[in-house]
Amino acid sequence: DAGITQSPRYKITETGRQVTLMCHQTWSHSYMFWYRQDLGHGLRLIYYSAAADITDKGEVPDGYVVSRSKTENFPLTLESATRSQTSVYFCARRGSAGELFFGEGSRLTVL
């Protein structure tokens, strides 16, 4: 059990709509991450958070917003979805030895 729950698992939306992907960890580890995965690009970091109220940009942050008011939750919001944001999104938490544990992923389709 990775201790990370993502929702929704699947989402279809339209261009211009706001979408929020939820991420919850059952542990209280500090570091949490959001990645997107697209064919040919591996996993690309969108945002990460070192602790509650501390967030930082990754490689591809444009068009995304995050918040971390509580240690266990790290939602990712697409303020105005675009087709290029169609992807699989993974949330992850850092384990005590430094490794990442991933959620099951959220598959987002923007029409």
Place this chain on the structure above:
Amino acid sequence: EDKVVQSPLSLVVHEGDTVTLNCSYEVTNFRSLLWYKQEKKAPTFLFMLTSSGIEKKSGRLSSILDKKELFSILNITATQTGDSAIYLCAVEWAGGTSYGKLTFGQGTILTVHP
């Protein structure tokens, strides 16, 4: 620019073959290198390497890091069809404002035929 590059991007072998997957990196303030296996869903953790020359081993899988030449290899011996997956390499940053950040390579798609 900091980057992590994996090779080959894809590999097709037959059961019983031995494969070597490569990961090279150019990352300032290196802290560790991690290997993951991804089948149909989320990546699962394989190894974390922090020191040069010390092999990590788990069954038929092994990995080693060379911090001088900035690369790591993942070996899989006596491959089985269940080894078919995407293998991902990631590098963790050590210092400054990027502390704790992990950057992934593109992944290597391994296909093992019976």
